[in-house]
Amino acid sequence: MALKKSCRIxxxxxxxxxxxxxxxxxxxxxxxxxxxxxxxxxxxxxxxRYVLTLGGKRMRxxxxxxxxxxxxxxxEQALDAAIGIELFHNFSLVHDDIMDKAPLRRNQxxxxxxxNQNSAILSGDAMLILAYQQIAKVPQGKIPSILxxxxxxxxxxxxxxxxxxxxxxxxxxxxxxxxxxxxxKTAVLLAACLKIGAVVGDASEQDAxxxxxxxxxxxxxxxxxxxxxxxxxxSHLFGKQKGGxxxxxxxxFLLLKAMELSQRMPYKQEELMQWVHAPEFDPEAKVQAITxxxxxxxxxxxxxxxxxxxxxxALALLDEIEVAPEKKEILQTLTASLILREV
Amino acid sequence: MALKKSCRIxxxxxxxxxxxxxxxxxxxxxxxxxxxxxxxxxxxxxxxRYVLTLGGKRMRxxxxxxxxxxxxxxxEQALDAAIGIELFHNFSLVHDDIMDKAPLRRNQxxxxxxxNQNSAILSGDAMLILAYQQIAKVPQGKIPSILxxxxxxxxxxxxxxxxxxxxxxxxxxxxxxxxxxxxxKTAVLLAACLKIGAVVGDASEQDAxxxxxxxxxxxxxxxxxxxxxxxxxxSHLFGKQKGGxxxxxxxxFLLLKAMELSQRMPYKQEELMQWVHAPEFDPEAKVQAITxxxxxxxxxxxxxxxxxxxxxxALALLDEIEVAPEKKEILQTLTASLILREV
Numbered sequence: 001m002a003l004k005k006s007c008r009i010x011x012x013x014x015x016x017x018x019x020x021x022x023x024x025x026x027x028x029x030x031x032x033x034x035x036x037x038x039x040x041x042x043x044x045x046x047x048x049r050y051v052l053t054l055g056g057k058r059m060r061x062x063x064x065x066x067x068x069x070x071x072x073x074x075x076e077q078a079l080d081a082a083i084g085i086e087l088f089h090n091f092s093l094v095h096d097d098i099m100d101k102a103p104l105r106r107n108q109x110x111x112x113x114x115x116n117q118n119s120a121i122l123s124g125d126a127m128l129i130l131a132y133q134q135i136a137k138v139p140q141g142k143i144p145s146i147l148x149x150x151x152x153x154x155x156x157x158x159x160x161x162x163x164x165x166x167x168x169x170x171x172x173x174x175x176x177x178x179x180x181x182x183x184x185k186t187a188v189l190l191a192a193c194l195k196i197g198a199v200v201g202d203a204s205e206q207d208a209x210x211x212x213x214x215x216x217x218x219x220x221x222x223x224x225x226x227x228x229x230x231x232x233x234x235s236h237l238f239g240k241q242k243g244g245x246x247x248x249x250x251x252x253f254l255l256l257k258a259m260e261l262s263q264r265m266p267y268k269q270e271e272l273m274q275w276v277h278a279p280e281f282d283p284e285a286k287v288q289a290i291t292x293x294x295x296x297x298x299x300x301x302x303x304x305x306x307x308x309x310x311x312x313x314a315l316a317l318l319d320e321i322e323v324a325p326e327k328k329e330i331l332q333t334l335t336a337s338l339i340l341r342e343v
Numbered sequence: 344m345a346l347k348k349s350c351r352i353x354x355x356x357x358x359x360x361x362x363x364x365x366x367x368x369x370x371x372x373x374x375x376x377x378x379x380x381x382x383x384x385x386x387x388x389x390x391x392r393y394v395l396t397l398g399g400k401r402m403r404x405x406x407x408x409x410x411x412x413x414x415x416x417x418x419e420q421a422l423d424a425a426i427g428i429e430l431f432h433n434f435s436l437v438h439d440d441i442m443d444k445a446p447l448r449r450n451q452x453x454x455x456x457x458x459n460q461n462s463a464i465l466s467g468d469a470m471l472i473l474a475y476q477q478i479a480k481v482p483q484g485k486i487p488s489i490l491x492x493x494x495x496x497x498x499x500x501x502x503x504x505x506x507x508x509x510x511x512x513x514x515x516x517x518x519x520x521x522x523x524x525x526x527x528k529t530a531v532l533l534a535a536c537l538k539i540g541a542v543v544g545d546a547s548e549q550d551a552x553x554x555x556x557x558x559x560x561x562x563x564x565x566x567x568x569x570x571x572x573x574x575x576x577x578s579h580l581f582g583k584q585k586g587g588x589x590x591x592x593x594x595x596f597l598l599l600k601a602m603e604l605s606q607r608m609p610y611k612q613e614e615l616m617q618w619v620h621a622p623e624f625d626p627e628a629k630v631q632a633i634t635x636x637x638x639x640x641x642x643x644x645x646x647x648x649x650x651x652x653x654x655x656x657a658l659a660l661l662d663e664i665e666v667a668p669e670k671k672e673i674l675q676t677l678t679a680s681l682i683l684r685e686v
Contacts, residue, residue, distance in 0.1 A: 044505040095468060099461040118442040118508060121464060125438060126501045128468065132475060133494045136487065143486050144479065151476045158469045162387040165461060 017333050024065045024075065028058045031083040035130065047111045047123035048130070051090050054106045059338065061086040063190060064197035066334070067211055070327055073201025077139065081146060081196050084134030088150075089189065091127035092157055094120050099165065128154075138200060146196050153192040160185025167251045175256050179220065187219025210321050214331075217314035221339045224307040227252040229341065231291055232300060243287030249276050253306065254299050258290075261297045268293060311339050360676050367408045367418065371401045374426040378473065390454045390466035391473070394433050397449045402681065404429040406533060407540035409677070410554055413670055416544025420482065424489060424539050427477030431493075432532065434470035435500055437463050442508065471497075481543060489539050496535040503528025510594045518599050522563065530562025553664050557674075560657035564682045567650040570595040572684065574634055575643060586630030592619050596649065597642050601633075604640045611636060654682050 032052050037045040061082035068078035096102075097110040098120050104110060112120035138146050163181040167173045194215040198208040230245040231254060245252050255276075262269035272293050275286050294300060314335065318328055375395050380388040404425035411421035439445075440453040441463050447453060455463035481489050506524040510516045537558040541551040573588040574597060588595050598619075605612035615636050618629050637643060657678065661671055 038502075041502045041505055043509060044502055095464055099464060121438055121442060122501055122505055122508075125468075125471065126498060128471060129494055129497045129501065132490070133498070136490045136494060140487055143490070144483055147475070147479045147486070147490075151472055151479060154472045155469060155476070158465055158472065159381075159384045159387055162384055162465055165465075166386060 017330055020330060021062065021334070024062045025058055027065065027075065027079055028061045028082060028086065031061075031079050032086065035083070035087075037130075043119065044123055044126055047094075047115055047119050048090075048127055050114070051094060051111060051123075051127070052086075054108055056106060058086060060089050060189065060193045062334075063193040063215070064200075066330055067194040067197030067203075068201035069197075070211075070321075070323055070331065071198055071201035071203040071207065072323075073197075078197045078200040080134045080137035081200060082193075084131045084137075084150070085189075085193050085196070087127050087131035087134060088154060091124050091131060092161070094124040094127065096161060098124075099161070138196075142199055146199055149192055149195060149199075153188050156184045156188045160188075173251050173256060175253065175260065178251065178253060178256050182223040183216065183220060186223045187216045190219035190222070191215030204322070207321050207323075210317050214314045214317040214321075217310045217317065218335050218339065221307045221310035221314065224253055224303055224310070225339050225341060227254055228300060228303050228307070231287075231294065243283070243291070246287045246290045247283050253303050254294055255290075257299050257302055258293055258297055261299075262293070268296065307339065311335070360673055363673060364405065364677070367405045368401055370408065370418065370422055371404045371425060371429065374404075374422050375429065378426070378430075380473075386462065387466055387469055390437075390458055390462050391433075391470055393457065394437060394454060394466075394470070395429075397451055399449060401429060403432050403532065403536045405677075406536040406558070407543075409673055410537040410540025410546075411544035412540075413554075413664075413666055413674065414541055414544035414546040414550065415666075416540075421540045421543040423477045423480035424543060425536075427474045427480075427493070428532075428536050428539070430470050430474035430477060431497060434467050434474060435504070437467040437470065439504055441467075442504070481539075485542055489542055492535055492538060492542075496531050499527045499531045503531075516594050516599060518596065518603065521594060521596060521599050525566040526559065526563060529566045530559045533562035533565070534558035547665070550664050550666075553660050557657045557660040557664075560653045560660065561678050561682065564650045564653035564657065567596055567646055567653070568682050568684055570597055571643060571646050571650070574630075574637065586626070586634070589630045589633045590626050596646050597637055598633075600642050600645055601636055601640055604642075605636070611639065650682065654678070 035052075037048055039045070064078050064082035064085055065075040069075045093105060094111050097105055098112045098117055102110050103113050108114075110120070111123060115123075132150075135147060135150055136143065160181055160183070163177075164185055167178070167181065191212045192215070195208050195212040198211045203211065227245065230252070231243055233242060244250075245255070249255070258272060259269075262272050272290065275281065275289055278286070315332070318331060318335075321328065378395075380391055382388070407421050407425035407428055408418040412418045436448060437454050440448055441455045441460055445453050446456050451457075453463070454466060458466075475493075478490060478493055479486065503524055503526070506520075507528055510521070510524065534555045535558070538551050538555040541554045546554065570588065573595070574586055576585060587593075588598070592598070601615060602612075605615050615633065618624065618632055621629070658675065661674060661678075664671065
C-alpha cells in the first residue's frame with residue numbers, strides 16, 4: 001500500500017512504518033499461500049486460488065494484525081483470524097459479483113465469468129466455510145467472543161448487500177438509509193477486523209469497543225471516498241471504470257445528495273432524472289452531464305465534509321485508546337492514506 | 344416420521360419410541376421457530392422463514408438429539424447444534440436447487456423460483472452464517488472440536504456437490520466414484536450430526552467415532568434407498584416425480600450399474616444409451632424402457648444388496664457402542680424405518 005509523504009505524522013519514520021506494513025502484508029500473503037486448498041477437488045478450489053491471487057490491498061487482514069500489535073499481542077497470534085477475514089471478504093466479493101452481474105474484479109474476469117455461475121456459488125460457499133476454519137484456530141479461550149462478533153458481522157454484511165440490491169429498484173432512498181446500508185455492507189467488517197485483532201491482543205473491553213467504533217467510522221469515510229473517487233479520480237489505479245457509478249445509476253452519496261438538492265430546482269431535477277432514466281445514452285456524455293450537475297450543487301465538497309466528519313470521529317476514538325501515542329501512528333498513517341487517497 | 348410396525352425391535356414399546364421421536368421433533372420445530380430472524384430485513388429473512396416452514400423430516404437434527412441422549416446427555420444441551428445442522432442442511436438445499444435449476448422442493452416452489460436467484464444466493468449465505476451462530480452456542484469447552492468437525496463436514500458437502508455436478512457432464516463415472524460422491528454429499532453430514540450429539544453428550548472418543556461411522560454407513564444406505572425409491576416407489580409421499588432420475592439421466596447407482604453390466608451386451612447397451620442420449624422423448628416411455636433394462640439386469644436387487652451391506656455394517660458399529668442395548672433401540676428403529684422405507 002503506497003503511503004503519501006503528506007500523510008506522515010511525527011514519530012516512527014516513514015520508512016519504519018512502510019517496513020512494518022510490508023511485513024504485515026507479507027505475513028498475509030504467506031498465510032494465504034499456505035491454505036489447505038486440496039488439489040483433488042480442483043473444480044472447487046481452482047476458483048478460490050484464482051480469487052486469492054487477484055491481489056487487492058489486504059487492508060482488512062492487515063488491520064487485524066495492526067490491532068493485535070497495538071495492544072501488545074504478537075501479530076502472528078492474530079494471523080489465522082486475519083486470513084479468515086480475508087477469505088470472508090473474498091467470499092462476499094464472489095457472491096456479490098454474481099448478484100451484480102459484474103464482468104470484472106480488479107481488472108480480471110470475475111469467477112462466474114471465467115468459470116460459470118454454479119462454480120462461483122459453490123466456491124464462494126467453500127470460501128465462507130474456509131473462513132470459519134481459520135477463525136476456529138484462534139486461541140481457544142477467545143473462540144466464543146471472536147466467533148460471536150464474526151457471525152454478527154457476517155450477517156450484517158448480508159443485510160447490507162440486501163439493502164444495496166433493494167436500493168437499485170427503489171426511488172425513495174434517503175441519505176440516512178444509504179449511510180445505514182454502507183455501515184452494514186462495508187464499515188462493520190473493518191470495525192470487526194480491528195476488534196478481533198484487539199481481542200487476540202488482549203485489549204480491555206473498553207479499548208476493543210473503541211477500536212471497533214474507530215473502524216466503523218473509518219469504514220464510512222472510506223466508502224464515501226470510494227464514491228468520490230469513482231467520479232473524480234484522475235487515475236484508474238484501482239481498476240474501475242471512471243464514472244462507473246454514474247453510468248449504472250448507482251445510488252451513491254453523490255447521486256442521492258444531488259437528487260435531494262435538485263428538488264428545489266425543478267429544471268436541474270429534470271435534467272438529472274432525464275439522464276438517470278435515459279434508456280440509451282452515450283456513457284461519456286452521461287458522466288460529463290451528471291458530473292456537471294454535481295459540480296453545480298457542490299456535491300463533492302458536501303461529500304468531503306461528511307467524510308471528514310467520520311474521519312475526525314475515527315481519529316478522536318483512536319485518541320481515547322489507552323496505549324502509548326506512538327503505537328497509534330501506524331493506524332493514523334494507514335487511515336490517512338486510505339481515506340485521504342488522492343483524487 | 345411414521346414408523347412401520349415391522350421395523351420394531353423388542354425392548355421399548357413402539358408407542359414409547361414414537362413418543363420420544365415426536366418429542367425430539369417438537370423440540371426441533373420449537374427451536375427453529377425461535378430463531379432470531381429479524382423482521383427488519385424481510386427480503387433477506389423471508390426466504391429463510393419460508394424454507395424452514397416447508398417441513399421435511401428433520402432427520403438430521405433429530406439424530407443429533409438422539410446421539411446426545413444415547414450417551415446420557417440432556418437432549419436440550421444439543422438443541423442449538425441440532426438447529427445449526429438443520430440450518431446448514433437447508434442452506435445447502437437452497438444453493439443446490441439454484442445450481443440444479445430445480446423448480447420444486449417438497450412440492451413447493453424453490454426459493455430462486457418464488458423470489459429470484461439473487462435472493463436464493465444471499466438468503467442461503469445468511470442461513471449458513473445462522474448455522475454457525477447456533478453451533479457457537481454449544482457448551483464452551485466443546486466449541487473447538489464441534490466446530491472443527493462441522494467445518495470439515497461442510498467442506499466435504501461442497502466437494503460432494505461439486506462432484507455431483509462434474510458427473511453430469513462426464514461419461515466416465517464409476518460406481519466407486521459415485522459412492523465416493525454420495526459419501527461426501529450425503530453420508531458425512533448424517534455422520535457428523537450423530538457425532539456432534541455424541542460429543543455434547545460426553546461420549547468417549549471411541550464411541551463418538553463409532554457413531555460417526557455408523558452414521559456414514561447409514562447415510563450411504565439411505566442414499567441408495569433414495570435411488571431405488573425414485574424408480575420403484577409406488578407412493579409419491581416424498582414429493583418427487585416418479586422416475587425423475589431416469590428422465591434427467593441422473594447418474595445414480597442404478598444407471599451406473601446398468602451401464603456397467605450392459606457393456607457385455609451391446610444391443611442392451613445401445614438401447615440404454617439411445618434413451619439416455621435422446622434429445623426428445625416421451626417421459627413415461629423413457630421411464631418404462633429404462634426400468635425394463637434395470638429389471639433385465641436385476642439392478643434393483645444389486646442395489647438392495649449393496650444397501651444391505653452398508654445397513655448391516657452400520658448396525659454392527661452400533662452394536663459396538665458401549666451403552667446399554669435398550670438405549671440403542673430408538674436408533675435401530677429409526678434407521679430401519681429410514682432405510683427399509685417401503686417401496
